[in-house]
Amino acid sequence: MTKSELIAKLANExxxxxxxxxxxxxxxxxxxxxxxxxxxxxVELRGFGAFSIKERGSRVGRNPRTGEAVDVGEKxxxxxxTGKQLRERLNPTD
Amino acid sequence: MTxxxxxxxxxxxxxxxxxxxxxNESADLLETVLNHMGDALTAGETVKISSFGSFSVRQKGERVGRNPKTGEEVxxxxxxxxxxRPSQVLKNRINEYRRPGDGA
Numbered sequence: 001m002t003k004s005e006l007i008a009k010l011a012n013e014x015x016x017x018x019x020x021x022x023x024x025x026x027x028x029x030x031x032x033x034x035x036x037x038x039x040x041x042x043v044e045l046r047g048f049g050a051f052s053i054k055e056r057g058s059r060v061g062r063n064p065r066t067g068e069a070v071d072v073g074e075k076x077x078x079x080x081x082t083g084k085q086l087r088e089r090l091n092p093t094d
Numbered sequence: 095m096t097x098x099x100x101x102x103x104x105x106x107x108x109x110x111x112x113x114x115x116x117x118n119e120s121a122d123l124l125e126t127v128l129n130h131m132g133d134a135l136t137a138g139e140t141v142k143i144s145s146f147g148s149f150s151v152r153q154k155g156e157r158v159g160r161n162p163k164t165g166e167e168v169x170x171x172x173x174x175x176x177x178x179r180p181s182q183v184l185k186n187r188i189n190e191y192r193r194p195g196d197g198a
Contacts, residue, residue: 043099049178
């Protein structure tokens with residue numbers, strides 16, 4: 001499922017809304033999650049999962065072509081932990 | 095960096111402020127979005143949100159684990175796990191604030 005398929009589905013289920021508004025709603029949700037993470041906040045959607053950022057410390061990497069050592073600065077990566085309820089839905093026998 | 099936790103309430107409020115719907119309907123739509131994503135993933139589909147990232151389900155095989163307290167070996171059953179792959183746009187957004195002046 002892509003973002004546009006998700007929007008189409010919501011628009012179908014909500015004929016009283018303009019497609020353009022449905023698009024703004026979906027975009028707002030993901031933009032707000034992005035903004036929160038960019039500020040260093042966590043986003044917890046209980047039952048679905050939680051987004052947070054993790055630090056990757058600086059390290060010495062290597063240029064794979066030349067084998068030359070290069071310093072790779074610290075960076076932050078977004079991380080998603082699946083919520084309990086969704087995890088259980090994926091594994092119904094557990 | 096404020097270190098807060100954003101929840102459904104704040105996301106619902108953002109939706110409410112963005113579109114002229116009631117708070118209730120905004121919250122319901124947020125819930126519906128999450129449910130549709132969960133349904134697709136449960137059905138084994140990948141969910142791709144452009145400029146945000148993609149969620150996919152990966153099948154993990156059985157392996158032998160160990161109870162860290164007792165050292166006892168226990169089988170870890172095959173299971174499905176959800177993997178989130180952030181898009182390059184999201185990765186860049188997260189690093190741009192944190193490395194001001196760093197050209198890398």
